[in-house]
Amino acid sequence: MDIFLQQVVNGLTIGSIYALVALGYTMVYGVMKLINFAHGDMVALSAYIGLVLYTQLAGLGFIPQPLTVVLVFLITALVIAIFGVLLERIAYRPLRTAPRLSAVVSALGASMMIQNGIMLVWGPNILIFPADILPAISWNVAGVTITFIQAAMIIITILLMISLTLFINYTKMGTAIRASAINQDAAKLMGINVNLVIMIIFVIGSILGAVGGLFIGMYYRGITFNLGWVYGLNAFIAAILGGIGNIPGSMIGGYLLGLFTALIAGYVSSAWAEAFTFILLILILIVRPTGILGERVAEKV
Amino acid sequence: MSELLLEVKDLVVNYGSIQAIKGINFSVNKGEIVSILGANGAGKTTTLRTISGLLKAKSGQILYNGTDLTKVPAHKIVRLGVAQSPEGRQVFGTLTVEENIRLGAFTKKHADKDTLEWIYELFPRLLERRKQLAGTLSGGEQQMLAISRALMAQPQLLLLDEPSLGIAPILVKMIFQAVKKISGHGVTVLLVEQNAKAALKLADRGYVLDVGHVNIEGNAKDLLNDPKVQEAYLGKKD
Ligand SMILES: Nc1ncnc2c1ncn2[C@@H]1O[C@H](COP(=O)(O)OP(=O)(O)OP(=O)(O)O)[C@@H](O)[C@H]1O
Ligand SMILES: [Mg+2]
Numbered sequence: 001m002d003i004f005l006q007q008v009v010n011g012l013t014i015g016s017i018y019a020l021v022a023l024g025y026t027m028v029y030g031v032m033k034l035i036n037f038a039h040g041d042m043v044a045l046s047a048y049i050g051l052v053l054y055t056q057l058a059g060l061g062f063i064p065q066p067l068t069v070v071l072v073f074l075i076t077a078l079v080i081a082i083f084g085v086l087l088e089r090i091a092y093r094p095l096r097t098a099p100r101l102s103a104v105v106s107a108l109g110a111s112m113m114i115q116n117g118i119m120l121v122w123g124p125n126i127l128i129f130p131a132d133i134l135p136a137i138s139w140n141v142a143g144v145t146i147t148f149i150q151a152a153m154i155i156i157t158i159l160l161m162i163s164l165t166l167f168i169n170y171t172k173m174g175t176a177i178r179a180s181a182i183n184q185d186a187a188k189l190m191g192i193n194v195n196l197v198i199m200i201i202f203v204i205g206s207i208l209g210a211v212g213g214l215f216i217g218m219y220y221r222g223i224t225f226n227l228g229w230v231y232g233l234n235a236f237i238a239a240i241l242g243g244i245g246n247i248p249g250s251m252i253g254g255y256l257l258g259l260f261t262a263l264i265a266g267y268v269s270s271a272w273a274e275a276f277t278f279i280l281l282i283l284i285l286i287v288r289p290t291g292i293l294g295e296r297v298a299e300k301v
Numbered sequence: 302m303s304e305l306l307l308e309v310k311d312l313v314v315n316y317g318s319i320q321a322i323k324g325i326n327f328s329v330n331k332g333e334i335v336s337i338l339g340a341n342g343a344g345k346t347t348t349l350r351t352i353s354g355l356l357k358a359k360s361g362q363i364l365y366n367g368t369d370l371t372k373v374p375a376h377k378i379v380r381l382g383v384a385q386s387p388e389g390r391q392v393f394g395t396l397t398v399e400e401n402i403r404l405g406a407f408t409k410k411h412a413d414k415d416t417l418e419w420i421y422e423l424f425p426r427l428l429e430r431r432k433q434l435a436g437t438l439s440g441g442e443q444q445m446l447a448i449s450r451a452l453m454a455q456p457q458l459l460l461l462d463e464p465s466l467g468i469a470p471i472l473v474k475m476i477f478q479a480v481k482k483i484s485g486h487g488v489t490v491l492l493v494e495q496n497a498k499a500a501l502k503l504a505d506r507g508y509v510l511d512v513g514h515v516n517i518e519g520n521a522k523d524l525l526n527d528p529k530v531q532e533a534y535l536g537k538k539d
Contacts, residue, residue: 179393186391191379191408
């Protein structure tokens with residue numbers, strides 16, 4: 001029973017990362033019907049930028065630690081958001097009306113460029129996040145250990161997801177984003193600037209991905225240039241599980257995959273987690289080809 | 302009282318290498334209902350999509366209150382006062398009726414209360430169904446929604462692309478009556494239709510498009526009685 005609850009806590013922690021990163025894939029897919037393969041590498045980039053920022057800011061010596069951490073999050077999110085907007089401008093916008101395959105190739109190219117860029121700047125070897133970024137507190141509740149960082153990751157992720165849900169469902173721009181995902185031409189006829197919508201999508205997706213990347217660095221501590229592919233793939237699977245293009249679906253998919261991986265690791269072996277992940281993916285796609293929450297209402301013609 | 306609102310001059314529109322609109326000219330005066338008729342593939346939808354900025358003109362001008370719309374991006378054209386209810390309705394199926402209507406007022410700071418009241422008065426069914434997903438409405442109801450959504454932008458010029466397409470006859474009648482009321486409210490209407498008879502009964506003037514050319518033009522009454530129009534578009538009845 002202890003193992004179970006412990007793995008649930010671990011699963012929610014990993015699930016937070018998957019959910020955050022999955023949202024970036026899903027939002028871009030929703031509006032542009034494009035799989036932004038470079039998203040995972042943006043996540044990796046954010047971990048590196050975060051590490052550099054932390055080292056620099058902490059080195060100054062006069063900024064209180066909590067403020068340093070907050071600054072690292074804010075500045076990294078801002079930088080990655082700018083990168084996200086540039087990525088869209090350079091790699092995707094020129095191909096908006098080109099055949100789908102061109103954009104896919106461009107996405108893969110962007111992914112490799114960012115990955116190689118990271119390797120050029122920071123080298124191919126593993127870099128380690130300091131252990132003392134966050135307080136080394138942990139709580140023991142009924143035989144289950146929750147560390148400070150786990151609690152922080154889960155709470156921050158849930159707050160971000162609530163904010164995103166409120167924004168998408170209850171604001172004018174959020175409604176415009178949903179409309180653009182359904183029919184871009186009709187959205188333009190409403191006076192919606194679809195280019196602006198796409199930019200906002202990339203900004204939001206990049207910010208959530210940046211938070212995910214920083215979580216990866218702080219939680220696992222070791223980062224390598226190809227971490228975007230490892231976590232990106234899992235987050236992408238989470239997005240598909242939930243129904244790609246569907247925002248609550250990605251949240252559910254992320255946590256489901258996190259819990260599933262953690263339980264497999266707890267009861268079987270972490271070496272098998274990946275294989276089981278694909279089995280889960282295949283099973284869900286057999287039962288529900290559109291993913292858990294994909295396309296609830298068919299549009300009448 | 303014939304003040305020019307929209308003037309289309311030598312408009313050419315291509316799809317790749319295919320010329321869909323081959324240099325057409327027509328105009329719409331303030332307060333009029335002008336109808337564009339024509340068979341399938343004549344280029345009616347292409348014309349409206351180009352006016353709204355969804356398609357780029359190859360050459361020619363679309364002057365609206367003196368501004369050339371061919372140089373304005375689609376989302377800004379709505380702000381200038383041109384709204385469209387597109388072919389096939391294109392309501393946002395997974396959004397509610399109310400969300401669709403509010404999106405119509407996207408360019409406005411707030412959805413105008415009087416306009417909102419007015420459209421629910423025009424189409425009371427939408428009021429009953431406002432919490433429902435738009436995709437679950439009947440075809441006719443979706444058409445009402447598409448028109449309402451366009452009206453929420455408080456346009457000076459309303460473009461309607463085949464509002465009668467695939468809709469039960471009773472609802473068609475209701476929608477044409479609504480168009481008349483909308484016009485009576487001071488909105489200028491450019492109505493594209495294949496239902497030539499109904500459209501010409503409603504319109505002040507009409508143009509007949511034939512594979513990318515304006516073939517016939519004139520007062521709606523004259524067109525109704527024109528043997529060529531009768532033969533091609535009105536059948537042999539009457
Ligand atoms: N996306 C497109 N790509 C290529 N050709 C197109 C495209 N859309 C329309 N066309 C062609 O342009 C011509 C005009 O089409 P358009 O849709 O404007 O006609 P329409 O008058 O609206 O017809 P309908 O009454 O059937 O709606 C047709 O020959 C059509 O095949
Ligand atoms: Mg048409």
